[in-house]
Amino acid sequence: MGGAKSSIGYVRTEMLGEKPPPPTSVGVIGWMRQNLFSDILSTILTLLSLYLVYSVLAGVLPWMLKGIWNASSLNECREIIAESYGEGTEAACWAVIRERFWQLMYGFYPSDMYWRPNLALILLFAALAPVLFDKAPRWMLVFSVAVPFIGPWLLWGGTIWTPVAAFLGFVIGFFVNRYVARATGTLAGLLAGVVAAIVWWLFLAEAFSDALASVLPLAIETVESRKFGGFMLAITLGITGIALSFPLGIVLALGRQSNLVIVKSLCVGFIEFIRGVPLITLLFVASVLLNYFLPKGTEFDIILRVMIMITLFSAAYMAEVIRGGLAALPRGQYEAADALGLTYWQAQRLIIMPQALKISIPSIVSTFIGLFKDTTLVSIIGLADPIGWAKLIQSNAEWNGIVWELYGFIAFVFFIFCYLMSRYSMYLERKLQTGH
Amino acid sequence: MTTATEPSKGSFRLSMLLYDTRYRSTTIQVVALLGFMLAAAWLINNVIENLAASGKTFDYRFLWEPAGYDINQRLIEYNSQSTHARAAVVGLLNTLLVAAMGCVTATVIGVFLGILRLSRNWIVSRLAAVYVEAFRNVPVLLWIVLVMAIAIEFFPAPRDFKGENPAATMKFFDMVAITNRGVYLPRPQFANGFGDVVLFGGAWSLNLNVVAVLAVLIASFWISGRIRRWADRVQEETGDRPATWHMRLAVIVLPTAVLLWALGFHFQYPVLKGFGFKGGIHMRNSLLALWLALSLYTGAFIAENVRAGIMAISKGQTEAAAALGLRPGKIMRLVILPQALRVIVPPLISQYLNLTKNSSLAIAVGYMDITGTLGGITLNQTGREMETLLLLMLCYLIISLSISAVMNYYNEKTKLKER
Numbered sequence: 124m125g126g127a128k129s130s131i132g133y134v135r136t137e138m139l140g141e142k143p144p145p146p147t148s149v150g151v152i153g154w155m156r157q158n159l160f161s162d163i164l165s166t167i168l169t170l171l172s173l174y175l176v177y178s179v180l181a182g183v184l185p186w187m188l189k190g191i192w193n194a195s196s197l198n199e200c201r202e203i204i205a206e207s208y209g210e211g212t213e214a215a216c217w218a219v220i221r222e223r224f225w226q227l228m229y230g231f232y233p234s235d236m237y238w239r240p241n242l243a244l245i246l247l248f249a250a251l252a253p254v255l256f257d258k259a260p261r262w263m264l265v266f267s268v269a270v271p272f273i274g275p276w277l278l279w280g281g282t283i284w285t286p287v288a289a290f291l292g293f294v295i296g297f298f299v300n301r302y303v304a305r306a307t308g309t310l311a312g313l314l315a316g317v318v319a320a321i322v323w324w325l326f327l328a329e330a331f332s333d334a335l336a337s338v339l340p341l342a343i344e345t346v347e348s349r350k351f352g353g354f355m356l357a358i359t360l361g362i363t364g365i366a367l368s369f370p371l372g373i374v375l376a377l378g379r380q381s382n383l384v385i386v387k388s389l390c391v392g393f394i395e396f397i398r399g400v401p402l403i404t405l406l407f408v409a410s411v412l413l414n415y416f417l418p419k420g421t422e423f424d425i426i427l428r429v430m431i432m433i434t435l436f437s438a439a440y441m442a443e444v445i446r447g448g449l450a451a452l453p454r455g456q457y458e459a460a461d462a463l464g465l466t467y468w469q470a471q472r473l474i475i476m477p478q479a480l481k482i483s484i485p486s487i488v489s490t491f492i493g494l495f496k497d498t499t500l501v502s503i504i505g506l507a508d509p510i511g512w513a514k515l516i517q518s519n520a521e522w523n524g525i526v527w528e529l530y531g532f533i534a535f536v537f538f539i540f541c542y543l544m545s546r547y548s549m550y551l552e553r554k555l556q557t558g559h
Numbered sequence: 560m561t562t563a564t565e566p567s568k569g570s571f572r573l574s575m576l577l578y579d580t581r582y583r584s585t586t587i588q589v590v591a592l593l594g595f596m597l598a599a600a601w602l603i604n605n606v607i608e609n610l611a612a613s614g615k616t617f618d619y620r621f622l623w624e625p626a627g628y629d630i631n632q633r634l635i636e637y638n639s640q641s642t643h644a645r646a647a648v649v650g651l652l653n654t655l656l657v658a659a660m661g662c663v664t665a666t667v668i669g670v671f672l673g674i675l676r677l678s679r680n681w682i683v684s685r686l687a688a689v690y691v692e693a694f695r696n697v698p699v700l701l702w703i704v705l706v707m708a709i710a711i712e713f714f715p716a717p718r719d720f721k722g723e724n725p726a727a728t729m730k731f732f733d734m735v736a737i738t739n740r741g742v743y744l745p746r747p748q749f750a751n752g753f754g755d756v757v758l759f760g761g762a763w764s765l766n767l768n769v770v771a772v773l774a775v776l777i778a779s780f781w782i783s784g785r786i787r788r789w790a791d792r793v794q795e796e797t798g799d800r801p802a803t804w805h806m807r808l809a810v811i812v813l814p815t816a817v818l819l820w821a822l823g824f825h826f827q828y829p830v831l832k833g834f835g836f837k838g839g840i841h842m843r844n845s846l847l848a849l850w851l852a853l854s855l856y857t858g859a860f861i862a863e864n865v866r867a868g869i870m871a872i873s874k875g876q877t878e879a880a881a882a883l884g885l886r887p888g889k890i891m892r893l894v895i896l897p898q899a900l901r902v903i904v905p906p907l908i909s910q911y912l913n914l915t916k917n918s919s920l921a922i923a924v925g926y927m928d929i930t931g932t933l934g935g936i937t938l939n940q941t942g943r944e945m946e947t948l949l950l951l952m953l954c955y956l957i958i959s960l961s962i963s964a965v966m967n968y969y970n971e972k973t974k975l976k977e978r
Contacts, residue, residue, distance in 0.1 A: 158681035165680045172682045385588040389595055399959035400952045401916035407934055407951075411944045415609045416602045496698035503700075503923055510700055517708070526708040534697045534705075541696035 190215030190528075195222065196521035219522050220532050223512070227533070230352015230507050236280075236344065240355050243277040246270050247362065255547070271366070278351075278359065282342040284332035292328060296320030309466075348426040352507035354536060360426075360508075361495040364433040368494065369487075371434065372441025377471065379442060380449050390442070397439035402497050405432045410504040429501055437494040444490055448483030449475065481555050488548035492541045499537075509533045606945070619950075621941045622647070628936050630927045632843050636764070643937050650932030651954060657849050657928065658915040664854035665914060666907070669861025676866050687862065694859035700920050702856050707848035707924040714739040714844075717835045729829075736829050736836050741843040743829035743836045750823025768822050775814050783807040845926035849918065857914045861907060868903035869895070901973045908966040912959055919955070929954055 147156060159169045189208060194200040200216035208214060220227070229237060250270035252259040272286035299319040304312025336342065351359065378390035397405070409428040414421065452475065460470035480487070502511035513529045516522050522529075576586045610617060622644040629639050634652045637645060675687040694702070715727030717738050729736045736743040753767035786803050794800040829839030872895050880894040921928040922935055929951060938947040 158679065161679065168678070168680050168683050172680075172686055175686070176682075383584050383588050383591075385592050389591065395960075396956065399956040401919040401930070401955055403919045403922065403930060404934065404948065404952050404955065407938075407944075407948055411938075412948055415606050415945060418605055419608055419612055492696070496696075499698040499700045500920070503920070510698075510704060513704070524712055526705070526712050530701060530705045530708065534701055537698055537701070538693065538696045542692065545696070 186213055186215050190217040192217050192221055194218035197523065197525055198521075215528050216525060217528060219516065219525050219528055223516055223522075226353060226516075227509055227512050228353045229355045230512065231350040232346060232352070232355060233344075233350070236346065239277045239280070239343070239346075243270075243274045244358070246273060246277075277343075278346070279348070280343045280345040282332060282336040282340070284335040284339075284341070287335075288328040288332040289324070291331070292320045292323045295323050348424045351426060353512055354509055356426075356501070356506060356508050357495070357498045360430060360433055360498040360501065363430050364437055364494045364498070365491050367430075367434040368436075368438040368441050371438035372445055373476070375438060375442035376445035376449060379446055394439045394442050397436055398443070402433070402436050402500055403503060405436055406500055406504050408432065425504075425506070429504075429506065433494065433498065436497075437490060440490050440493070441487065444483050444486040445479060447486065448479035448481075451482050452478055484552055484555070485548055488544055488551075492544050495540060495544070496537065509536070610945070615943070615945075617945060619946055621943055621946070624941075626937065627940065630932065632846055632927060643933075643941070646937060647929060647933040647950070647954075650927055650929035653846075653926065654915070654918055654921075654928040654930075654958075657846060657853070657918045657921065657926070658911075660850050661853040661857065661914050661918065662911045664850070665857035665861055665910070668854060668858030669907075669910075670865050672858065672862035673865025673869070676862060677869060691859045691862050694856050695863075699852060699856045699917055700923060702852035703848055703920055703924055706852045707844060710844040710848055711739055716740075717831065720831050734826075734828055736831075736839075738836065739844070740835060741841055742847055743838075744840040744842060745826035745828050746838065746840045748825055748827050750825060771822075772815065772818060775818050776811075779811045779814055782810050786810065843926070845921065845924040848924050849921050849926050853914050853917055857910055857917075860910050860913075864903055864906040864910065867906075868899040871902045872898050901975075904969055904973075905966055908962060908969070912962045915958055915962070916955065 144153075147153060160166045189204070189212070191200050191203050191214065194203055194216065195218070197216060197219075200218055204212055204214045204216075225234065225237075229240065232240065246266060247270055249263060250266040252266075253261060253263040254267055272290045276283065276286040296316040296319050300312045300316025302312075303315040375390050375394060378386050379394065381387055406429060409432040410425065413428050413431075417423075456474055456478065457470070460474040465473065499508055499510050502508045502514070505511070507515065510533065513533060516529060517525060576582050623642050625640050626643045626646040627639050628646070630637055630646065630649050632653060633649045634656060635649060637649045672687045672690060676684050676691065678684045678687070714737055717736075717740060719726040720728070720736065720738075727738075734745050749768045753771065755764045755766055757764050786807050790801050790803045827838050829836040829841075831837075876894055876898065877890055880890040885893065918928060919930040922931045925931070927935075933947050933954075934951040938944060941947070
């Protein structure tokens, strides 16, 4: 055999050149053959789907594009449509959105103060940027600290010293904690800090802000809660709910996982109770029952009451989601943290939580999305969120009978918010991916 | 040998409660319990003071007083002279009705779309994805209100069905009338039979015909199950599986059919009389809107669960089954589905739970579920916020806990038996 030239005539000695793949299996045609017309069933499905898409678009697109933007009532709209496109043409009446846009967005919020919620929203994005994206400069964290105090002040107004006093509570708590912790120990320091902050907020903060307000009256006009409405209300409720329920959920999840029997059963009881009842019953509690549970004569704001309930509600769900993350961590992680000699809180902060939260990102974000969608339920207890406004507008004589335009617009805005949130969670998952 | 020295008895100091790990957890728990009890006592004290100040008491006697309001969609006998308690039961049954209907349709929609999303056909999977995203990212309340508004504004009025050349006609071979006052369906009836039996002194009545049909059906299914087990046994002993499908079909269909024929089973169809339809089952728009919206919304979530469940089964399972010589249908039925179901069913049950809780949004369209009766009109008429809301929450808690119990039972049963 060796390397000698073969004497068998029909054995090929050099490779054939590569031929191009058949034109039906590459490019657009190849893709279509593979993904749209691979067999008879697939072909039928493709044709059916195309027909479906066509008929929906053929119905909706002309209806949307022919829409009327300038009219003051539904009847006027219909007249204009009949005039310009002929009798019997179906077309949208976008005029309702144009006329009621500001109400759908801000409710009864005074129109000369729209800059305040707008500014609050811009500041909020500035505050979120360093938390959400690590490319944002670090100095923007200043916003993240300031906005929780500035934001509500911008929305509700009043003297600037109220948020300053609220902020000072945290500062005082922090320093007392530092001092006491150095003198005695961590746990005592924590307790002392919390007690000091609570004492400040309950007894001293008001006097402090009143005193400063009389010396230096820096204030903007107060806006009452019942003037809040539209998407502004939904976003306010959503953002506060998200911001507050996340830490509360972590605490509840840790409580449920802890081996302190009493703490654990308190947390389990709370979580199971909240998850067992619909949000609407809790909102009823907020609107008619909560005053019974507070000292006589306490009157506090319905929006605040609703916020508390929404926060508690989604904190229970958040706790379950985070508990799922905690349970998914291998035991070795807990044991390794113990072996390193970390204390409970150090282990949670440095080892357990970063991993558990990463595992549960998709579920956390869907809880947030659920919370934002659930803010629409406040329309049932009489707050004027977008759906409440839609009903108000519908009951108006001029716009009686309008359906698709109004609800379509509201659905579209909600869709944008929720879709962006779910996209962000996918981005975050990819970014934090450390597996192979 | 020295033994470990016991800590001397007198050395206990108060600070050890905080810094000694032996006592620390107890300290924390006692503090937590005290805090909880203090908070609870404070709240209860406030409640007592506030109730006293407004001259109210806490009792449930109002439940036995006449309700004085009407409920138009109901499963059991009820009139405005019935008690609040009965109104609450009517509401509870309405909740369960819409929840059961919603769970069935949502499952059908969800499984169908979940499979379509996994289709290799690009456009089909895209369309399913569009559906899922559209329904998941918009509040369910919006869907409910929207379907209700569409039903009221765009469905034909009963008068459109009149005349020589009507603007609207009845659907499905003249059996169903879809109007802006609701949907009229054929009502199943028995011409002869056992009649009703009255329980609890007239408070409840039970149709014996329905009971008889259900009993026969359950018995048939039980016998059919026995036949399947017999076939399993024969297969294990001999290797050949006897064909049983005709036997099982006959066992299930024949006795029920004979019984239905004997009882004179027929449908009463809705007919146009005067200004509206008479006869048949009247399903109001509120129920229709709630049912459709909840099904479409929850269906989108279930579709995602189904997709995730099927994708969780590794490809190796399919290939191994194929290597054993199983046909595609059997691969799905014997290998993929049993494993996928273990992943799908727990989130599916929690979607059922969500649907049941979301059915409380009925109050937005005026469907009288338990939130509408007990937490709505009864609350407003009697002014007993505390009692009604506590009872309402208790009802939902019981429903939720029973559904969770089912889920736990399933999880326990299908748990992988590991070493």
